[in-house]
Amino acid sequence: MPDDSFKEFVLDQLGALPEVRAKAMFGAHGLYQADRFFGILDEGRLFFKLNESSRAAYVERGMGPFTYESRGRTLTMRYYEVPPEVLECALELVDWARRAIQGGGGRYGQTKEDTPANLRPLFGQIRNFPQIAGILHRGLEKNLGPF
Numbered sequence: 109m110p111d112d113s114f115k116e117f118v119l120d121q122l123g124a125l126p127e128v129r130a131k132a133m134f135g136a137h138g139l140y141q142a143d144r145f146f147g148i149l150d151e152g153r154l155f156f157k158l159n160e161s162s163r164a165a166y167v168e169r170g171m172g173p174f175t176y177e178s179r180g181r182t183l184t185m186r187y188y189e190v191p192p193e194v195l196e197c198a199l200e201l202v203d204w205a206r207r208a209i210q211g212g213g214g215r216y217g218q219t220k221e222d223t224p225a226n227l228r229p230l231f232g233q234i235r236n237f238p239q240i241a242g243i244l245h246r247g248l249e250k251n252l253g254p255f
Contacts, residue, residue: 114152121198122205139205146208148174148187154195155187156208163188165204 115130115137122128122139130137130149139147139154148155155174158166166188174187194200 115149118149118154118195121195121201124198124202125205125209128205141205141209144209146205148185150174154190155185156190156204157187158208159186162207166191169193 118139119128119130125141127140127142129140131140136148136150138145139149146157169191171189171191174185174189175182176185177183190201190204194204
């Protein structure tokens with residue numbers, strides 16, 4: 109059984125947000141507030157969803173994007189690692205989480221047709237793997253930004 113202490117720490121730090129939960133997904137955990145997917149917990153690191161206006165705050169602090177391997181390629185998602193000093197301060201972390209929940213959703217609409225063409229093949233691949241398909245629950249497609 110994996111050590112859940114980091115997950116519990118993050119959930120405790122985000123306790124001021126209503127309906128925050130972590131759900132296991134392909135070896136990591138997704139963070140949700142109600143039905144909004146806004147973060148990823150992976151290997152002791154926390155990543156929040158961002159858009160172009162929030163990206164600068166992460167880059168200025170030297171933080172990078174969430175990446176993963178698929179079919180021999182490294183893919184980058186629109187989630188950036190939360191700086192350690194933000195993670196340690198519950199009030200600041202909640203503020204960053206609110207920005208991820210409210211504005212990190214990117215510029216794409218609610219339907220598959222509004223998804224960038226370069227992402228559509230990835231969605232097809234994910235649907236072919238039952239262990240990964242859980243990340244699509246409750247319309248996750250609408251929340252993914254460009255890679």
